[in-house]
Amino acid sequence: xxxxxxxxxxxxxxxxxxxxxxxxxxxxxxxxxxxxxxxxxxxxxxxxxxxxxxxxxxxxxxxxxxxxxxxxxxxxxxxxxxxxxxxxxxxxxxxxxxxxxxxxxxxxxxxxxxxxxxxxxxxxxxxxxxxxxxxxxxxxxxxxxxxxxxxxxxxxx
Amino acid sequence: xxxxxxxxxxxxxxxxxxxxxxxxxxxxxxxxxxxxxxxxxxxxxxxxxxxxxxxxxxxxxxxxxxxxxxxxxxxxxxxxxxxxxxxxxxxxxxxxxxxxxxxxxxxxxxxxxxxxxxxxxxxxxxxxxxxxxxxxxxxxxxxxxxxxxxxxxxxxx
Numbered sequence: 076x077x078x079x080x081x082x083x084x085x086x087x088x089x090x091x092x093x094x095x096x097x098x099x100x101x102x103x104x105x106x107x108x109x110x111x112x113x114x115x116x117x118x119x120x121x122x123x124x125x126x127x128x129x130x131x132x133x134x135x136x137x138x139x140x141x142x143x144x145x146x147x148x149x150x151x152x153x154x155x156x157x158x159x160x161x162x163x164x165x166x167x168x169x170x171x172x173x174x175x176x177x178x179x180x181x182x183x184x185x186x187x188x189x190x191x192x193x194x195x196x197x198x199x200x201x202x203x204x205x206x207x208x209x210x211x212x213x214x215x216x217x218x219x220x221x222x223x224x225x226x227x228x229x230x231x232x
Numbered sequence: 233x234x235x236x237x238x239x240x241x242x243x244x245x246x247x248x249x250x251x252x253x254x255x256x257x258x259x260x261x262x263x264x265x266x267x268x269x270x271x272x273x274x275x276x277x278x279x280x281x282x283x284x285x286x287x288x289x290x291x292x293x294x295x296x297x298x299x300x301x302x303x304x305x306x307x308x309x310x311x312x313x314x315x316x317x318x319x320x321x322x323x324x325x326x327x328x329x330x331x332x333x334x335x336x337x338x339x340x341x342x343x344x345x346x347x348x349x350x351x352x353x354x355x356x357x358x359x360x361x362x363x364x365x366x367x368x369x370x371x372x373x374x375x376x377x378x379x380x381x382x383x384x385x386x387x388x389x
Contacts, residue, residue: 119301120301122295122296123295123296123299123300123301124291124292124295124296124301125291125295125301125302125321125324125325126283126288126291126292126321126324131283134281134282134283135281135283138279138280138281138282139279139280139281142280143280144276144277144280144281144282144389145282145389158320158324159316159317159319159320159354159358160316160317160318160320160321160323160324161317162316163315163316163317163320163347164282164283164317166317166345166347167282167283167315167317167345167347167389168282188323188324190320190323190324190354190358190360191358191359192354192357192358196357197316197347197349200349200353200357201316201347201348201349202348203347232301232302232324
């Protein structure tokens with residue numbers, strides 16, 4: 076298994092753990108210098124916090140753990156393309172490399188009220204350089220959505 | 233004093249309280265049906281949390297207080313135009329009316345590494361309707377930046 080698959084599988088497993096606890100089907104991991112810095116699933120329902128997406132939660136975890144705001148050189152692995160909120164949070168944290176599985180359109184298809192602006196559009200409009208890798212383990216990431224939809228408590232927002 | 237000035241002044245006072253505690257010069261208030269739901273200053277340094285902008289902090293506060301994700305009909309007052317992260321968070325929370333004082337370009341001028349995408353651009357690109365009111369008490373909101381810059385501990389990110 077290559078390095079990137081390995082970290083994305085971790086994010087997928089975290090997303091599934093979240094779904095098992097009644098959360099929505101999103102997971103994210105932050106890796107720096109080959110080491111895991113943070114890993115989180117979406118916690119929006121659990122915390123009554125509309126901002127507690129997997130990526131935002133991982134960024135907070137990283138900040139607390141490393142006592143730093145900036146994660147230059149880190150890589151974000153997300154089971155779904157970060158929404159514009161999460162993409163902008165990555166910008167603030169100076170994360171420039173993002174791997175994701177499913178796309179924003181997939182999340183919208185499953186009922187999430189996504190602001191449909193792709194990561195590439197955000198980068199172009201904001202004139203920043205991002206290294207974006209779409210579709211990593213896409214099939215497995217989409218399966219998380221299916222597991223979620225099959226669960227009794229599933230509820231989009 | 234009109235209603236909107238009144239709530240913006242509250243956000244300004246909150247921002248100044250934050251600056252007095254070594255935080256950055258941003259404040260936000262969320263109002264629904266004429267009542268204050270949440271009010272926060274930026275807490276990024278205090279919490280080592282790059283996502284703890286004033287608006288995000290106010291949204292989290294509102295979620296905890298009301299135990300709801302959605303704030304339909306609420307108004308956000310922010311001393312500075314919400315960055316794309318905060319604007320997208322408002323979208324998730326279904327807040328469609330935003331009053332702000334200073335602009336993203338002002339924050340960039342004071343050294344903040346803003347992703348320079350205006351709220352109007354975000355709305356246009358995402359094809360959503362927002363009621364945006366720029367420049368409310370702009371002079372007072374800019375003064376908060378000046379107070380911050382004159383403080384010993386000031387540090388942008």
